[in-house]
Amino acid sequence: MATQTAQVAVETTVTDAVARARAAAAWWAGQGWDGRRRALLAWKRTLAARIEQLADQIRDETGKPHGDAVLEVMLAVEHLDWAARNARRVLRRRKVPSGLLAANHAASVGYEPLGVVGVIGPWNYPVYTPLGSISYALAAGNAVVFKPSEHTPGVGRWLAAAWAEAVPHEHGPAVFQAVTGGGEVGAALCRAGVDKLAFTGSTATGRKVMAACAETLTPVVVEAGGKDALIVAADADLDAAARAAAFGGFGNAGQTCAGVERVYVERSAYEPFLAKLGELARGTTPGEEPDARYGRMTTPTQAAIVAAHIDDAIAKGGRAVVGGPGSVRPPFVDPVVLAEVPEDSLAVTEETFGPTVVVNPVRDLDEAVERANASRYGLAASVFTGSRRTAVELASRLRAGAVSVNAVLGFAAVPALPFGGVGDSGFGRIHGADGLREFSRPKSVTRQRFTAPIDLLRLDRSPAALQRAAKLFHLRHARG
Known part of the structure; x- marks a missing residue:
């Protein structure tokens, strides 16, 4: 009975939040492009002015170094600024060509708010990642109910409080709300009648979210896991490639969905690259210090998953170039570089989400x-080569939502670029113009300007009119 009572309380809390958001959404949409832009930029200034305070909150809950938390907020603010300043340009109503058959009509398309958007955020980047949905949904004219990870509830509450302060209107606080708790809160949000739900997290949880949303035909955006690859060509700058692999693989304790987990190196460059990456790994140590290279594993269970992947890789014939099973010393994991790991190993096929990198040679x-x-994931990828032509060709062939050339995670700092994956990495897009449209409903409008010379859209149309129309159709489409 106690469990049932608690569940009812959760459902009521979330449902009430969505109801408040529904009422506030009408006011928010009514503010128009200029009003929403002013409010979003006011919120942006609050986040920027208090970046140190927000970074401290991130650090307290995730364990990442203070500098990494500051960088995360900076990236999030850049996206917020872009969404606020570009929403009108991307979503406003505009004319489109009417075509020959409807030449007597003026045609236009515009994008309207969905209403209320639910956002379920992750713990690894508790500001940057959810704001990729929140900022764009708000800029598109929607109210948002945000469920932060149960590991970072304080960050969610901080963001909502900053919003309420920046938008001091009767309806302001209800336009963006945070509801905290565990998975039961996320499940309740899926069932609460939001007009769209954006989820970031594991692929397994993403499937559960989709199943719950399917009950009410609630559309979803899913950014799930990744097993991103970095390709190193023989003509690449190996020092730069190794630094990028170290940053993408070990940064944030490897807890980055679009980080580097696999590296494929052309054989002639393999040993030199492996030596350079090994040297960087040996010089990197995690810790609690504010200036540590990276911090602890945020969740208690992640270290065990990392350990299992390392053990499996070695058991199947891979070798530990740096570190190994002893590198896992919860809550920390030292950098691990694994080499010649079979492609069916867990360290190659499953998302490790820890500071381990698999480096394998390839013939070409x-x-x-x-x-x-070959991975079932397809979030992002990286290519290092000295040839621009090779880079473009490889980027076009990689099955991923984003590709960085001679860098890793380059797309994350470009607000105009859409972000999202394919396969088990999810679907839908956040960021950029596509991100604004993701949280909008297109509406088409036609207006008849004059009576059509050949009027076919009537019950009593003339056979002669249809004949003339068919002749024109043949001349237009059936001839070379």
């Missing part, structure tokens, strides 16, 4: 692309 770039694309 074709094999590198084949192995990179």
